[in-house]
Amino acid sequence: MNQETAGREAQRVEPVRNFSVLLSPTPRGARLGRLLATEQLRSWGMPLSPADQIVAELATNAATHGRVPGRDFRLTLYVVGDTLRIEVTDTVGDRLPRIGGPEADVDSGRGLLLVNAFADRWGVTPGPAPRKTVWAELSLASEGPAPTRSPGGR
Numbered sequence: 001m002n003q004e005t006a007g008r009e010a011q012r013v014e015p016v017r018n019f020s021v022l023l024s025p026t027p028r029g030a031r032l033g034r035l036l037a038t039e040q041l042r043s044w045g046m047p048l049s050p051a052d053q054i055v056a057e058l059a060t061n062a063a064t065h066g067r068v069p070g071r072d073f074r075l076t077l078y079v080v081g082d083t084l085r086i087e088v089t090d091t092v093g094d095r096l097p098r099i100g101g102p103e104a105d106v107d108s109g110r111g112l113l114l115v116n117a118f119a120d121r122w123g124v125t126p127g128p129a130p131r132k133t134v135w136a137e138l139s140l141a142s143e144g145p146a147p148t149r150s151p152g153g154r
Contacts, residue, residue, distance in 0.1 A: 016079070016080050017044055017077075017078070017079040018076065018077065018078045018079070019036075019037070019076065019077045020076040020077075021033070021074070021075050022073070022074050023059070023063075023072055023073055023074070023075060024063075024072055025062060025063045025067035025068065025071065025072065025073050025090065027060075027063060029063055029073070030056070030059035030060045030062070030063040033055060033059040033075045033088075034052060034055050034056040034059060037051070037052065037055040037075060037077060037086075038052050038055075040077060041077070047140070050118035050119075050138070051084055051086060051138055053114060053118055054114075054115055054118055054119055054136045054138070055075065055077075055086055055088075057112070057114050057115050058088040058111075058115065058134055058136065059073070059075060059088055060111060061097060061111055061112070062088045062090040065092065065095060066090025066091065066092040066095070066132075067090075067092070068090075068091045068092060071090075071091040073088060073089060073090040073091070074087075075087070075088055076088075076089070079140070082139060082141040083137055083138070083139055083140065084137065084138045085135060085136070085137050086135065086136045086137075086138075087133050087135045088133065088134050088135075089131055089132070089133040089134075090131065090132065091130050092130065092132070093126055093127060093129055093130045093131050093132040094130070095132075096124055096126070096132065097112055097134055098112070099113060099116055115136055118138075119136035120137050120138055120139050121136070121137045122134070122137070123135060
């Protein structure tokens with residue numbers, strides 16, 4: 001056996017873990033998504049926070065702003081190496097999320113501010129029509145998120 005082959009065999013291979021579920025675009029569907037994601041992360045032995053908060057915000061946004069009657073949204077979790085990727089795909093691709101300063105007297109509008117604060121990276125991937133996917137990534141190797149991030153920043 002040559003050194004190149006022996007080197008590849010000796011490398012530790014990390015499994016790619018994934019979980020995906022279709023959910024109704026309702027508050028109940030968003031809540032169920034958070035609960036299912038929490039249980040999946042627990043079964044993988046992954047830290048629950050802040051991933052549970054990111055899932056809650058993205059799922060709530062899909063149920064609130066990405067709602068089309070009769071069309072579900074998809075929640076997907078991927079773990080590749082030391083990165084957890086959370087994706088929420090809805091069927092309103094023409095309404096892209098953006099961070100904005102909420103009105104002081106309004107009880108909503110802070111979800112993406114929280115995602116931006118908790119995630120190491122996040123962004124939006126358009127398509128295929130009429131869909132869009134809002135995603136966030138967390139490094140499982142670090143002790144918390146980086147101090148500042150921008151949509152789609154790398």
